[in-house]
Amino acid sequence: LAKTTQPISMDSYEGQEVNITCSHNNIATNDYITWYQQFPSQGPRFIIQGYKTKVTNEVASLFIPADRKSSTLSLPRVSLSDTAVYYCLVGLDMDSSYKLIFGSGTRLLVRP
Amino acid sequence: EAGVVQSPRYKIIEKKQPVAFWCNPISGHNTLYWYLQNLGQGPELLIRYENEEAVDDSQLPKDRFSAERLKGVDSTLKIQPAELGDSAVYLCASSFQQATEAFFGQGTRLTVV
Numbered sequence: 086l087a088k089t090t091q092p093i094s095m096d097s098y099e100g101q102e103v104n105i106t107c108s109h110n111n112i113a114t115n116d117y118i119t120w121y122q123q124f125p126s127q128g129p130r131f132i133i134q135g136y137k138t139k140v141t142n143e144v145a146s147l148f149i150p151a152d153r154k155s156s157t158l159s160l161p162r163v164s165l166s167d168t169a170v171y172y173c174l175v176g177l178d179m180d181s182s183y184k185l186i187f188g189s190g191t192r193l194l195v196r197p
Numbered sequence: 198e199a200g201v202v203q204s205p206r207y208k209i210i211e212k213k214q215p216v217a218f219w220c221n222p223i224s225g226h227n228t229l230y231w232y233l234q235n236l237g238q239g240p241e242l243l244i245r246y247e248n249e250e251a252v253d254d255s256q257l258p259k260d261r262f263s264a265e266r267l268k269g270v271d272s273t274l275k276i277q278p279a280e281l282g283d284s285a286v287y288l289c290a291s292s293f294q295q296a297t298e299a300f301f302g303q304g305t306r307l308t309v310v
Contacts, residue, residue: 116296117296119298126303127304128201128288128290128302128304129240129288129290129301131299134297134298172239172240182255184242184255184256185245185253187232187241188239189238190239
């Protein structure tokens with residue numbers, strides 16, 4: 086049973102909107118959903134966090150349906166510098182215990 | 198303000214040798230995390246501290262890995278003895294509280310030969 090599921094890769098062009106979805110069926114009841122961005126040879130960097138419905142900040146939006154079993158990171162008008170790997174991070178109820186799990190990551194390539 | 202500082206950035210050791218990594222979290226952050234990241238994969242939590250207490254070490258291979266966070270500030274992660282499969286990037290992160298934004302260091306890339 087997959088812990089979390091993200092698309093392995095996505096391609097986009099500058100100026101387009103990109104939506105990346107993460108599935109997390111076993112999300113813990115009271116846990117937040119967090120998304121991170123990672124460039125090569127660097128640690129992950131926080132993008133956005135939410136619990137339910139919609140959250141928006143200056144760089145992204147996060148959409149969470151009522152059942153909270155998935156979440157979608159939306160990047161408006163991407164630029165070349167948004168080429169990176171994007172991870173969802175959630176707390177999951179697994180085997181009667183709580184585990185903090187990163188997704189396997191989505192490699193986004195933004196083309197000119 | 199300085200971010201999370203890790204050292205060394207790179208370490209190459211022979212198998213069966215010991216190795217230690219050091220992390221200085223952001224001042225005032227109570228929660229500290231150690232993650233392991235293999236190439237092409239997401240980070241995997243090894244241990245989480247709330248102040249001095251290890252509140253989640255369920256994924257730490259305790260036969261060879263150990264960690265400590267003296268005085269609830271700096272932390273060290275040790276591997277003894279190292280195995281070839283331990284080659285990875287070891288990331289440290291800190292946050293004000295668990296479930297709030299975590300800030301990551303640049304990581305230590307370990308190569309075991």
